[in-house]
Amino acid sequence: MVYDLQKETWTQLIGKLDRLPHALLLHGAPGVGKLALAERFAQFLLCEKRGQGSVPCGSCEACRWFRAGSHPDARLVEPEATALALGRPASVAEEGEEDKKEKKKPSVQIKIEQTRGLADFLNLASHRGGRRIVIVHPAEDMNTATANSLLKGLEEPPGGAMFILVSHRPAGLLPTIRSRCVPVPVPLPDAKASVAWLTAQGVKNPQRWLAFAGGAPLRALDYATGERGEAIERVLRAIASGNRAALGEIKNREELEALAEVLQKMALDRAFGSLAGRTKYGGAAVPGDPRAWLAYARAMGRHRALTSHPLNPKLFAGEMLAGMPTT
Numbered sequence: 001m002v003y004d005l006q007k008e009t010w011t012q013l014i015g016k017l018d019r020l021p022h023a024l025l026l027h028g029a030p031g032v033g034k035l036a037l038a039e040r041f042a043q044f045l046l047c048e049k050r051g052q053g054s055v056p057c058g059s060c061e062a063c064r065w066f067r068a069g070s071h072p073d074a075r076l077v078e079p080e081a082t083a084l085a086l087g088r089p090a091s092v093a094e095e096g097e098e099d100k101k102e103k104k105k106p107s108v109q110i111k112i113e114q115t116r117g118l119a120d121f122l123n124l125a126s127h128r129g130g131r132r133i134v135i136v137h138p139a140e141d142m143n144t145a146t147a148n149s150l151l152k153g154l155e156e157p158p159g160g161a162m163f164i165l166v167s168h169r170p171a172g173l174l175p176t177i178r179s180r181c182v183p184v185p186v187p188l189p190d191a192k193a194s195v196a197w198l199t200a201q202g203v204k205n206p207q208r209w210l211a212f213a214g215g216a217p218l219r220a221l222d223y224a225t226g227e228r229g230e231a232i233e234r235v236l237r238a239i240a241s242g243n244r245a246a247l248g249e250i251k252n253r254e255e256l257e258a259l260a261e262v263l264q265k266m267a268l269d270r271a272f273g274s275l276a277g278r279t280k281y282g283g284a285a286v287p288g289d290p291r292a293w294l295a296y297a298r299a300m301g302r303h304r305a306l307t308s309h310p311l312n313p314k315l316f317a318g319e320m321l322a323g324m325p326t327t
Ligand SMILES: [Zn+2]
Pocket: 046, 047, 048, 049, 050, 056, 057, 058, 059, 060, 061, 062, 063, 064
């Protein structure tokens, strides 16, 4: 399982058992397994047969409920779009709202209805006589009003209540929220272990995808198995063959996004390869003008943000390619 790649962080979490804080903040790059760790720790805390062990038993009623997503003392708060992407039923959808839902895109933000409901949940007596645990993921994906309503729960947590916040970008949290959580950094896992894990998931070319994902195994898995990965593959092949004309033949937004991402990462590799002699995304450390490549990487970052808007993909691709430094 992906949480096995984070054994040291797991040991750290277990080390907090004696004096468990009311709120933890698991933070690190996207795709390193933070959510899997948070869920595993919540399951561990709720497990009714863990005894002196350091892993959840996996077979008691509490463990089974937790894994089915139906433990009455656990809540997962996440944006509707995240829940859908992870193949889970969105908790925010309520009966009678079907019509509204069909017309609206799934929310990419946690809604205030989700955090408001938490106070009631936390103030009820625990169903199983243990803790009540709320996982918030990703904690930065909420507006200020929602964050403030979450803060109320964090300020006066009832006995036995615990929050586990998961964040890719802790700087995006309200300082008042950050200050109430004990931070737990979740690092990039060991590359060899990640490659072995990806291989076990059936990923072909695990080294390449892990490198392209900047060392984050879950991201690598996303690339290797998703449509984005296929588009990236085509772009990488065209770049490797030096076929710029093929790169300009972008047909849709998917390919355009892939092109912007590949060019951004390639530019970062060129810049840092020149400066430090090593690269982050698997590109070769080719000498070049680091300032020009950094500027180009920044431009591609802006382009990546723009590719989700309607535009002419072919023209846009041409523009991106034309701006590439020649040194
Ligand atoms: Zn158990």
